[in-house]
């Protein structure tokens with residue numbers, strides 16, 4: 001069964017717009033609050049996923065490269081893992097009542 005690349009690309013565009021707006025709205029607060037930063041990073045991860053789906057849908061419309069989607073997904077997993085560790089490190093600092101990098105970082 002052929003992949004409905006046009007539908008996949010259209011849905012990915014909806015995801016790019018929705019996740020892009022959400023990430024943009026959360027960006028300002030992400031510098032002041034660890035919770036908002038977690039939400040912001042989640043939205044950036046979702047945005048990157050939508051971008052990867054869009055790119056692979058456009059490419060697969062012309063050439064059936066089936067390993068492209070999992071390859072792009074692995075790249076996103078690496079980004080999410082990397083950003084999770086910096087967030088986790090800061091959360092552990094707050095939980096251990098160490099000096100927080102921002103005055104109201106935990107709230």
Ligand SMILES: [Zn+2]
Nearest residue numbers: 042043045046
């Ligand atoms: Zn999500």
